[in-house]
Amino acid sequence: MPNSPLVPTVRRRRLGASLRRLRNEAGMTLDAAAGAMSWRGPKLSKIEGATQAIRTADVGALLTVYGVEDDQTRHALEALAREAGKRGWWQTYSAVVSPTYADYISLETDADSICAWSPLVIPGLLQTAAYARETIAGVTTSRTPEEVAALAEVRLARQAVLSRPGTAPELWAIVHEAALHQRFAVRPSIMREQLRRLLDVSGMPNVTVQLMPLASTAHPGVVGGFTLTGFPPPMPSVVLLENLSGATYVEGDDATPFAKAFERIRATALPVEDSLARIAELEEGHRK
Numbered sequence: 274m275p276n277s278p279l280v281p282t283v284r285r286r287r288l289g290a291s292l293r294r295l296r297n298e299a300g301m302t303l304d305a306a307a308g309a310m311s312w313r314g315p316k317l318s319k320i321e322g323a324t325q326a327i328r329t330a331d332v333g334a335l336l337t338v339y340g341v342e343d344d345q346t347r348h349a350l351e352a353l354a355r356e357a358g359k360r361g362w363w364q365t366y367s368a369v370v371s372p373t374y375a376d377y378i379s380l381e382t383d384a385d386s387i388c389a390w391s392p393l394v395i396p397g398l399l400q401t402a403a404y405a406r407e408t409i410a411g412v413t414t415s416r417t418p419e420e421v422a423a424l425a426e427v428r429l430a431r432q433a434v435l436s437r438p439g440t441a442p443e444l445w446a447i448v449h450e451a452a453l454h455q456r457f458a459v460r461p462s463i464m465r466e467q468l469r470r471l472l473d474v475s476g477m478p479n480v481t482v483q484l485m486p487l488a489s490t491a492h493p494g495v496v497g498g499f500t501l502t503g504f505p506p507p508m509p510s511v512v513l514l515e516n517l518s519g520a521t522y523v524e525g526d527d528a529t530p531f532a533k534a535f536e537r538i539r540a541t542a543l544p545v546e547d548s549l550a551r552i553a554e555l556e557e558g559h560r561k
Contacts, residue, residue: 283376283522284357284383285323287508290525291350292335293321299339309338329354346507353508356383362430369416369423373520377513378427381434384442386503388535390494392449392485395467397428398435399446399474399482404467405429407457412517441479447494447535447542449485453555465559471552483539484548492541493534501531 296306307317310331319325327335332354336347363370363378370378381387381398389396394408405425413421435441448471457463475482485494500513512523512531523531543551 282323282357283380283511284353286524288327288350288353288357289321289323291507295336295339295341301339306335306338310335326358327354345505349505349508363427366423366427369420370427371519376522377520378431380502380511381431383504384502385505386443387445388501388503389444389446390535390538391446391452391498392494393498394452395448395471396446398432398444399471400428401463401467401470402429403460403463407463435477435480443479445481445539447483447485447538450487450551453552465556468552468556468559472549472556475549481545482548483542483545484551485538485542489541492538494538499531501528501535
């Protein structure tokens, strides 16, 4: 019985797309490149299409065929091949973590920068446990209480990436002030604790928090939130767009408009010091 094709995860898609781009830059057809590797053409096509794995050693050999000598490029793609098939900690939660969500967690794990524009909720990497549980329970239409609790655990476990020694990503989170006025009927203290969490985490050297004021001028972020994950060269950025039906990824050159939009959103938001002062003011208001 033939082996089933691999599921094209985000990591495999990024690797396949990079190898395809380098092959095209080398001016080689699929058949020519496969022939240089003593492969049949379909094998390379499947690797580029992310439905077949490739050994780390073969990545290095293929890059040599393409004339790629840059050490940074070689190391990045070899590392991606090495990590593509590994099981992450989130596999423990496979009963509640969809393949699309698992893809994003792997992206977050690999990223060296994360730019989040969040107009409606606090970004997951900055949430308290109580806020995570309440917001997950509020938006879901089909999850059991046990599944909500498990998803909240996943959200909190993701936050470990921010304190990872030596390789923690830079997080720049811009949150609309309206999100900070959310009320929780059962536990009114949830938002106060969440505001305190924002102030505390903003003290980390790799975390920057800005607020979009209620009285802001028009900016590209009015059409919706997004998260832009960046990676060491030569890997392109990936954008995550979320909605009720799941998530969509925007990759490669298509992510460029989002990077430009984030810069305009950042310029429109309150300066960092003013943002933290406003968060502290709101947090103090909850104490009265």
